[in-house]
Amino acid sequence: MNGFSGTPGAATQRSARRSARKSGPRAPTPGSPADLTPEADPHEVARAIVLRQLSMAPRSRHQLHTKLRERGVSEEVAAGILDRYEEVQLIDDAEFARMYVRSRAQTRSLARSAIKRELAEKGITGELAEDALLQRTDEDERSAAEDLVRRKARPLADPGDRASRDKQVRRLVAMLGRKGYAPSFAFSIVKDVLDQQE
Known part of the structure; x- marks a missing residue:
């Protein structure tokens, strides 16, 4: 016997619930x-x-x-x-901002500039945003960017192929740019990581 009820009563109840869902008016969701x-x-x-x-x-x-x-x-x-x-502290913009910075930095490897823009979209600006962003140091950003480049870099078939390397550099710099890192910083990180891998 399987784990489902095989009694006629159970089947009838299921059928009745399906009919009620199809035909009966649904109660409004609270707050709708x-x-x-x-x-x-x-x-x-x-x-x-x-x-x-x-x-x-x-x-x-x-x-x-x-x-x-x-x-x-x-x-x-x-x-x-x-x-x-x-x-009653069910709404706390300062704590929300701190949590948001930690989350976006850890899960998306975003630079502070990108997180700052996202915070502004959520109404968090000025000192609240700046205080929350203090959790991220320059070293944190550099480490996150390096880790990201290491994960995304693809081994070159021929390390001496400058065209392929330049193409990969452009791709990785663009990726860091989308994460909010400045172009000069992104280029420096990509170059350092690729040099270490050669």
């Missing part, structure tokens, strides 16, 4: 636009939206404010809810 009815308490709707967003991933105040605006929550209600959640 369907909740924004004249009868709904706008504060409860806003709270549901914020909690739903925070349950999926850390968010900055700016991101949450944007989501509330998209859902039609008034500025007054949004500000009140976000202020309250900051008071």
Whole structure:
């Protein structure tokens, strides 16, 4: 006998659930636009939206404010809810920024300049961004860039083939550029790593 129930009762229950899903109206998801009815308490709707967003991933105040605006929550209600959640530290832009810097540096090997741009898109600028970026030193960036180049460099069939080497250099420098590293820095890293591999 397999692990599935073979009783007629179980089959009937499964069939009934499938029929209900197909035909019955679905209850609105808490914090969804369907909740924004004249009868709904706008504060409860806003709270549901914020909690739903925070349950999926850390968010900055700016991101949450944007989501509330998209859902039609008034500025007054949004500000009140976000202020309250900051008071109880469910929203903490400084901690969000520190976590974001660590995550993007570790998982994507991004340079500080690229992370700074991404933070700005999430509403984290000025001292908050600068303080969070202090976690990354020049040596951290150099080490991350070198590791990335080592992983992406391909052995040349003929190390003396200058055209192939130059093509690889351009490819690796462009890759580092997309990660936010300055061209001169990227070229220096690529040259050093390739020289070590020869």
